[in-house]
Amino acid sequence: MKICITAQGPAPDSPVEERFGRAPYFVMVDTKTGELVAVKNPFADGAGGVGPKAAGLVAEHKAGALISGPVGGNAQEVLSAAGIARYSSQGCATVKDALDAFVKNSLEKNGD
Amino acid sequence: MKLAVASGKGGTGKTMVAANLAAVLAGTEPVTLVDCDAEAPNLHLFFPAVSTSRDVTLPVPVINRELCTMCGKCAEFCQYGALTALADRLLFFPELCHSCGGCMLICPDHAISEEKKRIGSVTLATPARQLRLITGRLDIGGSQVVPVIRAAKEAAGPGGNIIYDCAPGTSCPVVETLEGCDACILVTESTPSGLHDLRLAFNVTAKLGVPAGVVINRSDGNDQPVLDFCVEQDLDVLLIIPFDREIAAIQCGGHLLAREQPAWEKSFLALWQKCRALTGRQAP
Numbered sequence A: 001m002k003i004c005i006t007a008q009g010p011a012p013d014s015p016v017e018e019r020f021g022r023a024p025y026f027v028m029v030d031t032k033t034g035e036l037v038a039v040k041n042p043f044a045d046g047a048g049g050v051g052p053k054a055a056g057l058v059a060e061h062k063a064g065a066l067i068s069g070p071v072g073g074n075a076q077e078v079l080s081a082a083g084i085a086r087y088s089s090q091g092c093a094t095v096k097d098a099l100d101a102f103v104k105n106s107l108e109k110n111g112d
Numbered sequence B: 001m002k003l004a005v006a007s008g009k010g011g012t013g014k015t016m017v018a019a020n021l022a023a024v025l026a027g028t029e030p031v032t033l034v035d036c037d038a039e040a041p042n043l044h045l046f047f048p049a050v051s052t053s054r055d056v057t058l059p060v061p062v063i064n065r066e067l068c069t070m071c072g073k074c075a076e077f078c079q080y081g082a083l084t085a086l087a088d089r090l091l092f093f094p095e096l097c098h099s100c101g102g103c104m105l106i107c108p109d110h111a112i113s114e115e116k117k118r119i120g121s122v123t124l125a126t127p128a129r130q131l132r133l134i135t136g137r138l139d140i141g142g143s144q145v146v147p148v149i150r151a152a153k154e155a156a157g158p159g160g161n162i163i164y165d166c167a168p169g170t171s172c173p174v175v176e177t178l179e180g181c182d183a184c185i186l187v188t189e190s191t192p193s194g195l196h197d198l199r200l201a202f203n204v205t206a207k208l209g210v211p212a213g214v215v216i217n218r219s220d221g222n223d224q225p226v227l228d229f230c231v232e233q234d235l236d237v238l239l240i241i242p243f244d245r246e247i248a249a250i251q252c253g254g255h256l257l258a259r260e261q262p263a264w265e266k267s268f269l270a271l272w273q274k275c276r277a278l279t280g281r282q283a284p
Helices: A050-060 A073-081 A095-103 B014-025 B073-077 B102-106 B146-156 B172-178 B192-208 B224-233 B245-252 B263-279
Strands: A002-007 A025-030 A036-040 A065-068 A085-088 B002-006 B031-035 B051-063 B083-085 B090-092 B112-128 B131-138 B161-165 B183-189 B212-219 B236-242
Touching (some): A002 A095, A025 A050, A050 B083, B002 B014, B002 B172, B002 B192, B014 B031, B014 B131, B014 B161, B014 B183, B014 B263, B031 B146, B051 B146, B073 B102, B112 B146, B146 B172, B192 B212, B212 B263, B224 B236, B236 B263
Parallel strands (some): B031 B161, B212 B236
Antiparallel strands (some): B051 B112
């Protein structure tokens, strides 16, 4: 499946980013093929309403799961409506760490 | 005269000055007092009275799901993230909507119409024969305070003596309140942060072209930095209120200084006259 990891940079060794709406990059990974596509966040400097926009972008990329830090109420509503599961990125230093942890099923799933 | 009471730093004593000015003035002529600190109005605490309220509303979109083709153009247009288009549904977040009406215009299927959403209220009271109190109040959790202030100002009407109690600070709510005013009292305290924020507030009144004067509240007698600033900027110091436990007690009890210590009545009347002079107006 395709997953999205919030990151500070576009590479597998880039540090994970705690924030969602203003994360510098959304790194999309296909867990089956390992293909990695880094999407620069166009809303990173937004004044407001970035949560729903970012969630919409993740949905547009057809990700089934999001790995990040805490997420605001509006973003959560969009993610839930889109059926995107949320996982905590806590303990993951880099994008690759998050991917490995997800595949090993060792990430904490966040409720909605 | 339309007089605003602003400050810069919060807690300097705007409400005290506005309340006492209005109470004292109402003894001689009709005056309307408008609480434009719509996020935390408090003038009504000094003037308990029977009141009537009405809603302040903003238009928000209503999407006709039958006509909506999920093209996503409205979500793409919305600058505020209030509309999100997913593959199978459109989500709307009313608290992010800025009522620009753009989504309604851009929808190619005419699937969007408007409905009114309540954001706050305007309350009217007559605490004394010649005193009207109008309170703008933003509903808790709301973010659009400027339309509530606008509605409160509109309820006050265009003419007569009006005193507007501003929100603290220098951003949109204060600018909205200051617009159209003939003069502004900048209430400060003689502390470094008071002076710092007084500079910012004076910057705003100057940019808006509203003549201003300064009231130094809670003065401990060491006002030199503020006094120097006023001389430097050619600002009149209209009144100095001392740092006094008794005055604080009166204020905190929700009472009016000019009533509890009648000598202050003259001071506030004089303050009003000095504000008139600021506008270059003559006596009526």
